[in-house]
Amino acid sequence: MSTPHYPFTAVVGADSLDEPQPMALALLLTAISPAVGGVLVRGEKGTAKSTIVRALAAVLPPLDDAPVPLVELPVGATEDRVIGSIDLETALGEGKTRYQPGLLAKAHRGLLYVDEVNLLHDHLVDLLLDAAAMGRATVERDGISMTHDARFVLVGTMNPEEGELRPQLLDRFGLTVEVAAPREPAVRAEVVRRRMAYDADPAGFAARYADSEAALTTRIATAQKLLPEVVLSSAALLKIAEVGAAFDVDGLRADIVTARTAVAHAAWCGRTAVTVDDIRVAARLALPHRRRRNPFDAPGLDEDLLDQILGDDDLPPDPPEGGGPGDDPAGDGGEADAGPSTDAADGPAHSTDDPADTADAPPRSTADFADTADAPPRWLSRSEAPAEDRVETAAGTQTTTTIPAGTPYRTRLLTVAGTGAGTTGRRSRAKTSSGRRVGVDPAATAGAPHLVETIRAAIPHQHARGRTDGRLLIETSDLRRAEYEGRESNLVLFCVDASGSMAARKRMAQVKTAVLSLLLDAYQRRDKVGLVTFRGHDAEVVLPPTGSVDVAAARLQDLPAGGRTPLAEGLTKVAELLAVERIRDARRRPLLVVVTDGRATSGADAVARSHLAADRLAQQGVASVVIDCESGPLRLGLAADLARHLGADYLEVGDVSAGDLIAAARIATEGAA
Structure with a gap:
């Protein structure tokens, strides 16, 4: 049982x-x-x-x-x-x-x-x-x-x-x-209590x-039977259109779904007419995820704005000559331009609207109800001056600055040269489980068998296998599976100098903008992006490798800068992080982008330790690029030395803008086999 x-x-x-x-x-x-x-x-x-x-x-x-x-x-x-x-x-x-x-x-x-x-x-x-x-x-x-x-x-x-x-x-x-x-x-205690009771005696608990x-089953069945009888009046349909227009959702799918949901909610409540409450419930479920304007935006809905649009008044009834379930939505025997389907499975019919009734009441816009409803996401609109925090350390007072990023931009396509075998994505060429078939593999144990090649492999052995009738004798050794070439996703890992010199020259704004832009592109191409920063006396994994743009945007925006430059600690943290990622997904190829002036000012033998850490990364074959942030008439060339130890491509900051940082990443990836 x-x-x-x-x-x-x-x-x-x-x-x-x-x-x-x-x-x-x-x-x-x-x-x-x-x-x-x-x-x-x-x-x-x-x-x-x-x-x-x-x-x-x-x-x-x-x-x-x-x-x-x-x-x-x-x-x-x-x-x-x-x-x-x-x-x-x-x-x-x-x-x-x-x-x-x-x-x-x-x-x-x-x-x-x-x-x-x-x-x-x-x-x-x-x-x-x-x-x-x-x-x-x-x-x-x-x-x-x-x-x-x-x-x-x-x-x-x-x-x-x-x-x-x-x-x-x-x-x-x-x-x-x-x-x-x-x-x-x-509430949490009640959840645990019920779960433990179920685990102890599932039958008794059920x-x-x-x-x-x-x-509940009876109520669902009743609502399903009532659904075709629910009337969506002209006033209700207009109110739904006002909500969709005010929240500035793209297309008309939101209006259609809201209407169907409102009808279903009315049926659930045992009513035969859609009310304002039904529309409110439907909007809360159908609109939040359609308010996103880009991948960095979290779903949400302005409840105050919704209440202002809907109000508390009941919807007026339709005129006697309209509003019945059998009315033609288009008014002339044709199909309506938008709105719920008239099929009983989709929901109820809706009545004809008289243009004269609505000519003076066009759908309202967001600006009619709130001044900030159409404001850009906070991570795009933060224009306040950088915040400064003073931290007391053993060496004295240290100032850290939080610099906002600029508006992300469209990046160039970054591809890793050669054919990889990573997780299916949309970036670099690789052998994957889908895509263009390029051959067959007799040794593969996974994937769909290729029928023609399997039959071709079995034909030479039919006599030896004793074939006597029309049936083809197939053995496991005959199976041939198709090889496909598609696109893989990659791991782009930024190692960013967040020390005081970076904050003073505002390089952090360029870096943040580039990372956000690359993250947006990575989101679309199913990549992972990570961020390691080093400042003060240690390094930190600010953004573990992830595809979640919401978490990434928030952490990058609040990234502080200031203090000494623990370069060796930053590179060591990168090596540790890459080691963990190789265990999690050994097939995903990484690209390391180090943004620094090459100075190492934290701890004894700081420069020597940073070169040793760079040598270890080079021995692991990590494709990398160094962006030199050093400026001024007197240059020490420390970043160039770091690039030689890493085996990385080298670019001066004078040749790098926020867009050029992406170009630098492309140089490194195209040079890595």
Whole structure:
């Protein structure tokens, strides 16, 4: 007997059907109306994201007396596993072409759950979102051309610290919710109490919540039946349009999703007409992730602005001649320009608007409600003077300065020469699991078999194997797997001199701008970027290798400068960090960019120790470049000496601007095989 699942209504915050937490409510609404477009749950680890998603399937009304299927898509899934492919056994054994369904087909009329969806390859996320939006999947591969139904509720979970989804993909999810662990001790204690009770007696624990689970199933079924009867009035639709225009969201998908969500919420509450409260709930779930203007922006919504737009008044009813479920949205038998679908599965119809009724009331803009709602992100708009902090040290008072970065810019493409074998990305040429097929590998143990080459390898052995009929005799040694050439991601590691001399010459602003710009490019190309700084008497990993641009932007913006120059400690910290990264991902090739004037002023034999640390990095074959920040009529040439010890390319700061720093990185990568 299988272990009972953890009950949906046992999750703290989801145990109240009248006021469920946002994550539970979003899941319920998209289950009531799959046309909403799925849910993306963002949050730190240990916040019951996976638990509540798996519990949702058990409370959904059964389909034809069968439980709703829950299909989990692993992060490492291949394209043929997702959309299906040819049945290799049938093709080889019987000589017939037969389609082997993928996960999309198995998820039809059920839930498709992707944990860590932000780590899934972008082209697979595109496949999922296309199928979820259209309700069908198209297969064009391996001699198969077909289309099959694939109507499912897509649910993705992710930890933003492990990297973000691209804004284009983020926008495709209907709803997004942010979750975090509760901070109240009593709530945290209750979570632990329930989990321990479940672990001790799963069956008994599930039995205690059987009535609440059944009540939830009944309520979902009732809402699904009520959904086609819910009326979205002209006033409600106009109010939704005002919200979308005021928050300046791109396109009309936000308006459509908000309308569908508001209709689903009305059905959940047992109403047949959409109210202001329904729109407010829908906007909170459908708009925050669509407010992002670039990858550095965190999702969010101005609640005060939303309240100003919606107000507290009830929506006026439609005129008697309009507003019925059977009215034509376009008013002339054609299709409406925008708004919810009139299909019962997508939600209700909406009535015809009289242009005279709205001519004097155009959708309001953000400026009508708040002066700062359209302000650029804080990391772009900080123009205040650099802050200075005085720190008392054994050598006296030391001043540190925090210098803001400039506006990030589009970088040149950085590529590592040769063919690597790193993690699939969008930067350097490499052997990957997808891309352009360049050959076959008889020794490979992973990847999709190549049918033609496998048959070709087996044909010479048929007589020796005793073939007597039309069946082709295949053995494991015959298998040939395709070799693909695509793009890999890389690790760009900056080692930045943050001492007092750097702060005085404002070099830190150039460095920060370059790192932010490269991070933006790395985000788009699925790279990792790290930052090590050295100042005072030690070095610090300010930014561990990451793809999370939100965390990176915040840490880089607040990076201080001042004090002595512990160059040797900085290079040693780099070596330690690279050693750890080689263990985590030995295939990802790094590039080290050292920004310094080459002076080492911290500790005894500072210069000799820095050269020794540089020699060790050179022996490890780390591709690197040194940017010399020394200026003035008298130059010591210490950075050039450092470059020789590192085996690095060397550039003077006079030839380097923020953009040239990226060019310098490209010089180093193109010179590394």
